[in-house]
Amino acid sequence: MTGILTTTILSFILYFIIALYFIGKNKKQRVTTIKAVALIFAILFIIGAIIIYILMPAITIPNITIANLIIGFVGMLGLYGLTTSQPFTKSSKNFDVVTGGIILLAVIAIPAFIILGIFALGDSHDSIVKEEVEEAKPLDKDASPIVVSPEFARNKVQKSMSVVPNTQFYDLGKLQVQKINDDIVFVAPVEFSGFWRYFRGKETEGYFTISATDINAQPSFVESKMKYTNSSYFNHNIQRTIYNAHPSYIQSGEAQIEVDEDGKPWYVQTLYKPIGLTNKPDMSKLNVAVVDPVTSDVTLYDTAEAPDFVDGSISSEMASDENEYFGKYIHGWLNSVFGKKDVKIPNESGTESSVTPIFDENGDMHYFTDMSSPKENIDSALGYTLINARTGELVYYNGDKNSGIMDSKGAKEIVNKEFPEKNWTGSMPILYNIDGDPTWVVNVLDPNGLFKHYAYIKAADSDFVVFGDTARQTLEAYRLALATDPSNVQSTEEGALEDRSGEVARVLVTTQDKSQIVQFLLNGDKTIYTINSGKAPLSIFLKEGDSVQLEANIRDNGTGIVERIEIEGLTGN
Numbered sequence: 001m002t003g004i005l006t007t008t009i010l011s012f013i014l015y016f017i018i019a020l021y022f023i024g025k026n027k028k029q030r031v032t033t034i035k036a037v038a039l040i041f042a043i044l045f046i047i048g049a050i051i052i053y054i055l056m057p058a059i060t061i062p063n064i065t066i067a068n069l070i071i072g073f074v075g076m077l078g079l080y081g082l083t084t085s086q087p088f089t090k091s092s093k094n095f096d097v098v099t100g101g102i103i104l105l106a107v108i109a110i111p112a113f114i115i116l117g118i119f120a121l122g123d124s125h126d127s128i129v130k131e132e133v134e135e136a137k138p139l140d141k142d143a144s145p146i147v148v149s150p151e152f153a154r155n156k157v158q159k160s161m162s163v164v165p166n167t168q169f170y171d172l173g174k175l176q177v178q179k180i181n182d183d184i185v186f187v188a189p190v191e192f193s194g195f196w197r198y199f200r201g202k203e204t205e206g207y208f209t210i211s212a213t214d215i216n217a218q219p220s221f222v223e224s225k226m227k228y229t230n231s232s233y234f235n236h237n238i239q240r241t242i243y244n245a246h247p248s249y250i251q252s253g254e255a256q257i258e259v260d261e262d263g264k265p266w267y268v269q270t271l272y273k274p275i276g277l278t279n280k281p282d283m284s285k286l287n288v289a290v291v292d293p294v295t296s297d298v299t300l301y302d303t304a305e306a307p308d309f310v311d312g313s314i315s316s317e318m319a320s321d322e323n324e325y326f327g328k329y330i331h332g333w334l335n336s337v338f339g340k341k342d343v344k345i346p347n348e349s350g351t352e353s354s355v356t357p358i359f360d361e362n363g364d365m366h367y368f369t370d371m372s373s374p375k376e377n378i379d380s381a382l383g384y385t386l387i388n389a390r391t392g393e394l395v396y397y398n399g400d401k402n403s404g405i406m407d408s409k410g411a412k413e414i415v416n417k418e419f420p421e422k423n424w425t426g427s428m429p430i431l432y433n434i435d436g437d438p439t440w441v442v443n444v445l446d447p448n449g450l451f452k453h454y455a456y457i458k459a460a461d462s463d464f465v466v467f468g469d470t471a472r473q474t475l476e477a478y479r480l481a482l483a484t485d486p487s488n489v490q491s492t493e494e495g496a497l498e499d500r501s502g503e504v505a506r507v508l509v510t511t512q513d514k515s516q517i518v519q520f521l522l523n524g525d526k527t528i529y530t531i532n533s534g535k536a537p538l539s540i541f542l543k544e545g546d547s548v549q550l551e552a553n554i555r556d557n558g559t560g561i562v563e564r565i566e567i568e569g570l571t572g573n
Contacts (some may be wrong), residue, residue, distance in 0.1 A: 003247030014072035036082035134399030191231035226293035253317025316352035349408035
């Protein structure tokens with residue numbers, strides 16, 4: 001209760017000043033005035049403490065100032081009534097000065113805080129640790145950029161709720177993706193479904209995990225009782241637990257569960273202290289509270305210094321706000337309303353508060369969001385951001401390849417239009433660099449949230465779409481389609497190329513859209529090699545028995561995309 005009491009006491013500073021003024025000026029009825037001051041304080045303190053207990057306002061200058069003005073004004077009215085002082089008369093002239101002062105202060109302070117908050121938007125933008133990069137590193141041949149959509153994962157877990165003891169007490173809580181022992185999984189606590197369920201149950205039973213990379217995986221329930229949760233009431237509520245420990249910090253979003261290496265769950269909440277006389281965040285100084293749901297112990301860390309098992313020190317809500325500050329307020333608030341120079345608007349296609357969590361090749365979590373123009377009726381992307389979920393560092397990819405391509409809304413619409421009769425829809429669009437081409441990867445779900453297909457969409461060509469049933473199959477099919485597309489002249493990643501040589505055993509030449517595709521086999525090699533004649537014009541003359549030396553990107557599905565080829569007698573020295 002420390003935070004509640006501290007905030008309540010600080011809200012009475014102005015009232016104490018007014019009370020002392022009344023006592024000092026009302027000499028004839030000093031005893032009556034003191035009793036009135038004490039009575040009003042007791043009543044307002046109880047009411048104020050209850051309101052603060054419910055609302056949990058952070059101890060910031062704007063919040064405390066407004067609370068003081070409200071309590072001071074109400075307390076002053078009470079003192080007028082209990083001391084039988086008549087306002088705005090000759091005898092109450094001294095008291096009326098106080099009344100007028102409070103009203104004037106309120107008239108000035110409230111608009112002032114609003115204006116300061118507006119102009120602090122640019123300061124929040126400037127506080128973001130950011131970097132601009134031309135384009136992302138291409139995926140290597142072993143990478144699989146797909147994760148299971150949260151809708152599909154939630155649907156599966158919901159069907160397994162019957163394994164939870166006293167399941168009628170609980171609902172499924174917020175899904176949080178994280179890495180546990182090198183496996184990327186969704187974690188979701190079971191939460192109380194209402195007040196009476198909390199009153200009867202007191203503790204929740206545990207949490208579910210389900211793979212975020214395998215659509216065939218089944219959810220697993222882990223029994224781990226938790227007393228302090230998001231859905232608990234009174235002092236067992238996580239938000240109130242954190243508030244009591246750190247009332248001067250503003251909480252961002254809803255606390256989420258993260259699991260350590262031993263399987264113990266912890267609640268994690270992003271906190272920040274505001275800039276100056278506002279409630280706007282300083283993005284360079286974010287903190288995270290880690291709460292033990294059994295003992296209620298709260299430990300505060302800098303986001304980057306949180307325990308290793310915490311993947312999301314930065315909440316998805318804070319990441320969404322960071323995108324907003326980064327895109328809209330690059331030149332301040334006025335520019336975001338009038339000129340809109342360099343303004344970028346974050347799209348809202350993400351799976352968590354308009355952002356989508358993904359993991360990079362190092363196992364670090366980032367939040368993905370694509371940016372579009374503030375001008376209406378333009379559905380092309382200006383670039384996209386990745387926000388490190390532990391440090392808050394923002395990287396903006398805005399190279400030529402990422403500018404002018406379709407945005408995430410357009411990618412979802414392509415999927416939606418593909419299956420209108422089945423009402424299947426696109427979910428969780430994420431932009432990847434696949435062999436040099438920006439590519440939207442989209443989950444296709446039915447109306448019940450069940451997974452149906454993967455869709456790979458070339459971001460610069462809305463007609464270039466590949467659907468598949470598995471992540472690996474669809475990725476390889478898309479890469480093969482890219483390699484055989486006559487309009488595509490991109491090269492694969494240099495580090496992925498392998499040297500091969502041998503004698504040609506079989507050759508097949510096909511024509512696609514005014515270009516020819518050459519496929520061939522080598523003696524003693526079952527790999528199917530493919531090359532676009534646009535890359536090697538003489539390859540159309542390849543025949544059985546030719547000796548070749550080549551560099552190719554060898555895929556796991558037994559195919560090889562040839563980047564360079566030398567045919568004995570036709571090419572080379």
